[in-house]
Amino acid sequence: MIPNDFIQTLLSRVDIVDVVDRYVPLKKAGANYQACCPFHSEKTPSFTVSPTKQFYHCFGCGAHGTAIGFLMEHGGKSFPDAVEELARDAGLQVPRIERPGESDRREQAMDLTAITLEAAKFYRGQLKDSPRAIAYLKERGLTGAIAARFGIGYAPDAWQPLASVFSSYEEPALETAGLVIAGDADKRYDRFRDRIMFPIHDSRGQVIGFGGRVLGDGEPKYLNSPETPLFSKGRELYGLFLARNAIREAGAVVVVEGYMDVVALAQHGIDYAVATLGTSTTPTHVQKLFRQSDRVIFCFDGDAAGRKAAWRALENALPVLADGKNAGFMFLPDGEDPDDFVRRRGKVAFEELANQATPASEFLLTELCAQHPPTSVEGAAALVAAARPHIAALTAPVLTALMQRRLADLTGLPENELRRLLGHRAEPDRGHRAEPARARSHDEASGSQGSRDEPSRRPLRPAQFGQRRAPSLVRELIQALLLQPELARSGTLPRPEGGTPEDAALSALVAYCAGSEHTLTTAGVMQYFAESPHESVLASALAAAEDAGITAEHAAVQLADGVARYWQQAQREGFPGVPGESVPTAEEAERLRQLEMVRRAVSISQPKTTRNH
Numbered sequence: 001m002i003p004n005d006f007i008q009t010l011l012s013r014v015d016i017v018d019v020v021d022r023y024v025p026l027k028k029a030g031a032n033y034q035a036c037c038p039f040h041s042e043k044t045p046s047f048t049v050s051p052t053k054q055f056y057h058c059f060g061c062g063a064h065g066t067a068i069g070f071l072m073e074h075g076g077k078s079f080p081d082a083v084e085e086l087a088r089d090a091g092l093q094v095p096r097i098e099r100p101g102e103s104d105r106r107e108q109a110m111d112l113t114a115i116t117l118e119a120a121k122f123y124r125g126q127l128k129d130s131p132r133a134i135a136y137l138k139e140r141g142l143t144g145a146i147a148a149r150f151g152i153g154y155a156p157d158a159w160q161p162l163a164s165v166f167s168s169y170e171e172p173a174l175e176t177a178g179l180v181i182a183g184d185a186d187k188r189y190d191r192f193r194d195r196i197m198f199p200i201h202d203s204r205g206q207v208i209g210f211g212g213r214v215l216g217d218g219e220p221k222y223l224n225s226p227e228t229p230l231f232s233k234g235r236e237l238y239g240l241f242l243a244r245n246a247i248r249e250a251g252a253v254v255v256v257e258g259y260m261d262v263v264a265l266a267q268h269g270i271d272y273a274v275a276t277l278g279t280s281t282t283p284t285h286v287q288k289l290f291r292q293s294d295r296v297i298f299c300f301d302g303d304a305a306g307r308k309a310a311w312r313a314l315e316n317a318l319p320v321l322a323d324g325k326n327a328g329f330m331f332l333p334d335g336e337d338p339d340d341f342v343r344r345r346g347k348v349a350f351e352e353l354a355n356q357a358t359p360a361s362e363f364l365l366t367e368l369c370a371q372h373p374p375t376s377v378e379g380a381a382a383l384v385a386a387a388r389p390h391i392a393a394l395t396a397p398v399l400t401a402l403m404q405r406r407l408a409d410l411t412g413l414p415e416n417e418l419r420r421l422l423g424h425r426a427e428p429d430r431g432h433r434a435e436p437a438r439a440r441s442h443d444e445a446s447g448s449q450g451s452r453d454e455p456s457r458r459p460l461r462p463a464q465f466g467q468r469r470a471p472s473l474v475r476e477l478i479q480a481l482l483l484q485p486e487l488a489r490s491g492t493l494p495r496p497e498g499g500t501p502e503d504a505a506l507s508a509l510v511a512y513c514a515g516s517e518h519t520l521t522t523a524g525v526m527q528y529f530a531e532s533p534h535e536s537v538l539a540s541a542l543a544a545a546e547d548a549g550i551t552a553e554h555a556a557v558q559l560a561d562g563v564a565r566y567w568q569q570a571q572r573e574g575f576p577g578v579p580g581e582s583v584p585t586a587e588e589a590e591r592l593r594q595l596e597m598v599r600r601a602v603s604i605s606q607p608k609t610t611r612n613h
């Protein structure tokens, strides 16, 4: 475990421009540096590196991060490795806090990695000696090159094949690694026997487990490694490591249900597919996928089981769908899995179907309408009730607005009435999210073009959505704090409890910055919140600040001004979340504002807010 203090120090010592420039040559553009984005394909540069913020952001695909994040995303490094590399360059020694038992665990993990790798090599070697296994793969249309690329192997048909690999078959680590099973009366035997073996890699390319498909008629047909210290099926996706570059090139990732599907698709040139491992899609899966691509297409069989699995994936995708992130659902003809489909009909047919994937919002409403047809007043009421928890699960503001609009169309209810029915309790913060009506309707009108009668298949366009959204007061406070995190210590800042993602992000941000003892920087704070639920809100606020040209100097004014307006509005509305004694009056907030302005000696001729309408 690396102490957070060190991360903060490290990020204040390295220069992200140097770090990125080593991999992606940058060009100076105004105060920033630019390049064509390494994370998606483009012809005009929208990848921006800010030397003042020590942060990169792509206005095309939304990729973002600190120097550490860049090494992780671009170089495929683990967090400790990325920190280690930067520290070496900066001449710093990485301190580590060992939790009790951690060094044991690390040694154990190293052992397990070595054992798993040995087993993978053994299985790969055994494939060459098994004509039956080779015949099976050939029959499925796989070439030797594809089998080699995926490291496919064969576990022989015997009780203890691995006994020939490891000097001690009794070694408990073999059991921990999930390779050996201790049965009754201590009889030990291999978990995988007479199976085609698919090694499962983690994000660094290390083998952490296996999937095995039975060669004969044995049961179960598919068998995976059990949960081990290395492998957790709820976190890992088969094929993700190998598909990373192809996913970037394709601008999409296809999620299927089996490893054979992934391999078969790759054999036909669709090398941006991954599979869940004998489990339904988890929120961790979805997060991992959206870190790789803005477009995630879930591919399922068209039968009832497939639609059920799709529904579970949808439920897990909704909370992590950010505006501009696009989840689609494609259904194969009844009875065909992706392997059958692509072998029978080929790449073009598969990609055509993928391009017609139903957007998550449309899939949700279609399924709900099928269960609760809004053809009567009762039906409409049931539909709204059924939609309520799903819409509440959404965290993307524009998507939420679009969904409400669609639901209003479907039920024939006026939109404000619908919002009330959807159970938006008169949220205390509602008034604070000062979104100019003009900008809002502009968003909605352009986003739902043609959606009144027909489901819109037009993909969301990330950059535009992010940029057109009018800034709310809470968002302005977030921006100001991100640009000048030290200001969190200078006054009583709101920690709203309204329950929107922006409220939650501001609260967390204020709590962290006000309570932190070391020097705060934009990059340090962003790194602290990396992979937290607040990451996307914070990153998009920071990107919007960049887009609006808000500098650290404006931030002080924006913060003081925003805080004053926030508390004024709170008082006007009898905001119940305000703790009595710590509320600064409007006058105090104003004084704070004046003080800041004097301290920073900034020209007041700059706009006070980001609003550019």
Ligand SMILES: [Zn+2]
Pocket: 037, 038, 039, 040, 047, 058, 059, 060, 061, 062, 063
């Ligand atoms: Zn990009």
